[in-house]
Amino acid sequence: MLYIISAIDIEARAIIKYLNLKKTTDRPFETYQNEEVHLVISGVGKINAAGATSYLLKDTLKSYTHNDYAINIGICGSLNNKFNVGDLVLVNKVVDYERKRKYYTDILVEHNLKEGSIQSIDTLHSNYEFEEDLVDMESSAFFEIASKFLSVHQVYVLKIVSDKVSKNQPLERLTNKYIDELIRGKLEEILTFTKSVSSLLKQFQPLLQQQDEEIIKKISISLKLTFSQMKQFEKAYAYFKSNKKVSPLFLKEYFNYIPKSKKERDAIFEDLKTKLYK
Amino acid sequence: MKISKQNYTNETFSHIYIEKDALNYPLTNEITSKLNKSKIVYIDNYNEIFSRKNQNPFLQKLSPSLILAVNRGDFIYKGSPLCHDFEQQNFYYTNFIVNCLFDCDYCYLKGMNFSSHILFFVNLSDYFHEISRLINEIKERPERGQGKIYLSISYDSDILLFEGIYPFLKEWIDFAEANPLITIEIRTKSTNYKKFLNYSPLENLIITWSISPQEAIEKYEKNTPSLERRLLAISQLLQKGWKINLALDPILYIGENWQEKYKEFINSISKKINLKKINAITLGVFRIPVDYLKRFKKFFKSPIAFFPYQTTNGVSTYPEELKSEMIEFVYSELEKIYNKTNIYVV
Ligand code: SF4
Numbered sequence: 001m002l003y004i005i006s007a008i009d010i011e012a013r014a015i016i017k018y019l020n021l022k023k024t025t026d027r028p029f030e031t032y033q034n035e036e037v038h039l040v041i042s043g044v045g046k047i048n049a050a051g052a053t054s055y056l057l058k059d060t061l062k063s064y065t066h067n068d069y070a071i072n073i074g075i076c077g078s079l080n081n082k083f084n085v086g087d088l089v090l091v092n093k094v095v096d097y098e099r100k101r102k103y104y105t106d107i108l109v110e111h112n113l114k115e116g117s118i119q120s121i122d123t124l125h126s127n128y129e130f131e132e133d134l135v136d137m138e139s140s141a142f143f144e145i146a147s148k149f150l151s152v153h154q155v156y157v158l159k160i161v162s163d164k165v166s167k168n169q170p171l172e173r174l175t176n177k178y179i180d181e182l183i184r185g186k187l188e189e190i191l192t193f194t195k196s197v198s199s200l201l202k203q204f205q206p207l208l209q210q211q212d213e214e215i216i217k218k219i220s221i222s223l224k225l226t227f228s229q230m231k232q233f234e235k236a237y238a239y240f241k242s243n244k245k246v247s248p249l250f251l252k253e254y255f256n257y258i259p260k261s262k263k264e265r266d267a268i269f270e271d272l273k274t275k276l277y278k
Numbered sequence: 279m280k281i282s283k284q285n286y287t288n289e290t291f292s293h294i295y296i297e298k299d300a301l302n303y304p305l306t307n308e309i310t311s312k313l314n315k316s317k318i319v320y321i322d323n324y325n326e327i328f329s330r331k332n333q334n335p336f337l338q339k340l341s342p343s344l345i346l347a348v349n350r351g352d353f354i355y356k357g358s359p360l361c362h363d364f365e366q367q368n369f370y371y372t373n374f375i376v377n378c379l380f381d382c383d384y385c386y387l388k389g390m391n392f393s394s395h396i397l398f399f400v401n402l403s404d405y406f407h408e409i410s411r412l413i414n415e416i417k418e419r420p421e422r423g424q425g426k427i428y429l430s431i432s433y434d435s436d437i438l439l440f441e442g443i444y445p446f447l448k449e450w451i452d453f454a455e456a457n458p459l460i461t462i463e464i465r466t467k468s469t470n471y472k473k474f475l476n477y478s479p480l481e482n483l484i485i486t487w488s489i490s491p492q493e494a495i496e497k498y499e500k501n502t503p504s505l506e507r508r509l510l511a512i513s514q515l516l517q518k519g520w521k522i523n524l525a526l527d528p529i530l531y532i533g534e535n536w537q538e539k540y541k542e543f544i545n546s547i548s549k550k551i552n553l554k555k556i557n558a559i560t561l562g563v564f565r566i567p568v569d570y571l572k573r574f575k576k577f578f579k580s581p582i583a584f585f586p587y588q589t590t591n592g593v594s595t596y597p598e599e600l601k602s603e604m605i606e607f608v609y610s611e612l613e614k615i616y617n618k619t620n621i622y623v624v
Contacts (some may be wrong), residue, residue: 104321107288107293108341110286153333204336239581
């Protein structure tokens with residue numbers, strides 16, 4: 001599942017439309033989704049971003065697939081001449097400007113995007129130092145929270161440069177139309193990137209999947225295995241699957257078998273283990 | 279050095295993370311100019327990348343990044359009891375490179391480190407400084423061993439893989455030559471031996487080739503050269519007079535007919551190289567700290583991770599009976615063709 005966090009409605013509008021996402025909730029955050037994508041509009045600033053990220057990713061912890069990934073998509077200012085207005089940048093370093101914390105995504109996937117660093121600040125009015133390439137108000141909070149749910153290769157920040165920031169110059173007001181066009185112009189590139197990430201993630205599936213856990217549980221219950229036997233059973237099951245590269249589906253025979261005594265149970269259990277370690 | 283990739287994973291070293299302090303070392307420049315297509319990201323401390331808990335070392339193997347850092351901690355460590363010290367009291371190891379581009383299922387680095395990215399320490403001169411200090415200390419205290427040091431320098435990596443971008447070999451050879459009280463050991467599975475031909479063999483520099491039956495190489499030592507190629511590299515350097523050890527370590531349980539396979543393997547070694555010229559052979563079965571094994575189980579899918587090992591004093595290995603059987607069998611086969619006083623069991 002792809003999870004998208006954007007700060008304001010207009011940053012997400014083009015994506016919602018293109019992917020045909022349906023609105024699902026209004027509170028505590030506005031969310032949209034289809035079968036493969038969940039999107040949340042967090043509101044501006046780090047606290048909103050942290051809350052929305054947490055809200056959006058809560059179900060990923062239950063997942064067996066490890067196909068989940070989260071992207072913060074939005075606009076940002078540029079602090080130097082490395083990037084121009086309209087550039088789409090994959091962020092490789094996120095700095096929380098006030099807390100001096102640094103986060104790095106793990107870019108294992110091949111892509112043609114530009115890369116740069118970003119600093120997230122609390123208020124646009126303060127007289128901050130220009131330490132990184134880009135500036136926004138959400139990505140550090142997004143990254144910090146998202147990487148509590150997911151591994152660092154599953155967390156990305158994609159920003160489109162909307163304006164050049166210069167010291168002591170008032171910020172321009174950007175119109176909705178302008179932002180929407182910026183995002184629309186980069187939709188293809190964004191989606192090519194998400195496809196690559198999704199292909200990479202499919203490479204890593206934990207050995208024991210939901211189906212395996214269910215088999216282990218069912219047999220442990222029907223054979224009335226002790227806790228320690230169940231743990232041994234799990235290990236033997238994992239050995240079989242790692243060795244033979246398939247699940248031991250022959251175990252299904254035991255689903256409804258109820259042993260008549262502890263002795264019989266122990267004998268069946270030993271027999272099962274021998275088969276799994278073969 | 280290129281590892282074949284799926285088309286959606288990045289090249290090896292697509293990214294180089296550089297500690298700001300590492301910029302003061304000429305080696306950093308040398309490395310980055312050789313890898314001039316890589317994207318550079320500046321960091322304050324290598325642990326910001328290397329020691330993060332929420333990484334996936336299994337996937338990182340598909341596209342490892344490089345980290346250039348300054349070692350500010352310890353440079354040399356006392357050897358672990360899990361390794362052999364050749365009956366010398368002063369067995370040490372050092373690691374100026376951490377992690378490897380090979381991908382052995384049993385590699386303890388995968389259990390020890392949170393990341394599979396490759397870490398280079400660029401302050402090699404500090405290592406030499408520290409080792410010289412140790413040599414002097416031991417010289418003054420002859421009661422500690424024979425006043426000699428045995429130092430393994432490729433403990434946490436297969437360093438020969440990197441010679442092309444981190445030219446360390448000349449410096450270590452020069453150091454060994456100038457310091458006869460130290461014996462330096464380089465462990466490898468690589469076939470990157472040609473660099474040695476530029477130098478004269480040294481009495482106190484040993485290259486240890488780790489070898490396994492071809493079937494084990496194919497199954498459990500991904501990306502490594504075949505047995506045949508390793509034996510070829512060994513015979514080339516033996517001819518030139520280099521001191522070479524063989525490590526049949528780890529001996530792995532490769533199915534019920536493991537005896538046959540190990541027998542065949544030992545025969546093929548004796549056919550391909552002149553065993554008489556081999557300095558020593560070490561033997562040891564797979565063994566690993568139990569905590570590392572736990573991390574194997576979390577990330578890796580190899581049967582090596584899930585075998586029902588026995589754990590004693592925090593170290594997991596084959597059950598005692600199987601272990602003895604394996605060691606005894608391999609030992610007895612080797613004994614037939616090689617002087618047993620030079621066989622060491624770990
Ligand atoms: S060659 Fe050595 S260091 Fe490299 S992966 Fe294999 S066991 Fe580990």
